[in-house]
Amino acid sequence: MSVVSSIQSDVDLSPYNTFALAAKAKHFVELKHAEDIKELIAWVGSKQLPWMVIGGGSNLLLLEDFSGLVIVNKLRGIEVSDDAETYTIKAAAGEDWHQFVQWTVKQGMPGLENLALIPGTVGASPVQNIGAYGIELANVCSEVEFYSLLTNSMQTLSSKQCKFAYRDSIFKAQLKDQVVISKVTFKLSKSWLAKRDYGGLQQLAEDVSAQTVFEEVCRMRISKLPDPKVLGNAGSFFKNPLVSQQHLSSLLSRYPEMPNYPASKGQTKLAAGWLIDKLGLKGYSIGGAAVHQDQALVLVNKANAKASDLLALCRHIRQQVWQSFNVLLQPEVRFITHSGEIEPSTVLGKPDAAE
Secondary structure, X not given: OOHHXXXXXXXXXXXXXXXXXXXXXXXXXXXXXXXXXXHHHHHHHHHOOOEEEEOOOOOEEEOOOEEEEEEEEOOOOEEEEEOOOEEEEEEEOOOEHHHHHHHHHHOOOOOOHXXXXXXXXXXXHHHHOOEEOOEEHHHOEEEEEEEEOOOOEEEEEEOOOOOOEOOXXXXXXXXXXXXXXXXXXXXXXXXXXXXOOOHHHHHOOOOOOHHHHHHHHHHHHHHHOOOOOOOEEEEEOEOOOEEXXXXXXXXXXXXXXXXXXXXXXXXXXXXXXXXXXXXXXXXXXXXXXXXXXXXXXXXXXXOOOOHHHHHHXXXXXXXXXXXXXXXXXXXXXXXXXXXXXXXOHHHHOOOOOOO
């Protein structure tokens, strides 16, 4: 049966985004076979419709109803091979990320445990170059397989070709809206050493097991982050900002306790959550949207929030942080309009000049 015949109309997307925002897709389909991608892309092309692929919907802010085709990635399957030094694991893009991490640890193939409990799917992980507790996807990904609209064929990029950067990749830049990711390949070293030099993992013993690291990461994330099934949210709403050494020195002269971490190109990463918390914004709300009372980096849908509530709250936070620290926070969440993803700045604007 043709996959086009399974396309539905006017589907409520609230179960498909972790903010639980009420938005509809004009057309909707679940992708269960990679060979169906070409037919779906041809269908939207013939009707000149926008389209987007979503996995767990855990990094989306749906600003309004979507006028085209929403493709929910349900591709499944895991393949494993190994040699003397590494495990090579190919995972289908629709696999749940956390369940995949849990499976690798249980199978005795460590290396992903620091990335436990990040919501979403395997296919979304390279787009954002997900990271946590000292590990980024770029450290463990060897290649990404996808259907290219540019060539109308399946293609593969190496990790280097993916141009991974902080919460960024080629899939958010040159190849944005040009690919449907089908598989991600991971290479995990058999000479595993726990990565425990970040945050609450520092107290773990040097000879700690991957299972213990996994459990500790889960414990810390659960203690910090609300469950989206209970309280709608998209995890960290803002990226941790990068500042120059000169800017850092100025900030530390006023706030010597400010957390900061070395980053590339001589820059320093600040903790966005600390900046927001320092301004007393935990629990602050606009309409049905609020800053989480325990984790300032997380915005929540506490009472049937509208997208406009979250936008207003985001603007307010950016304005306050800019005025107090001269730091511009950038959303980590993807902003989606009726025709697709947009740059957040197009709807957020720029904060007013610092007073």
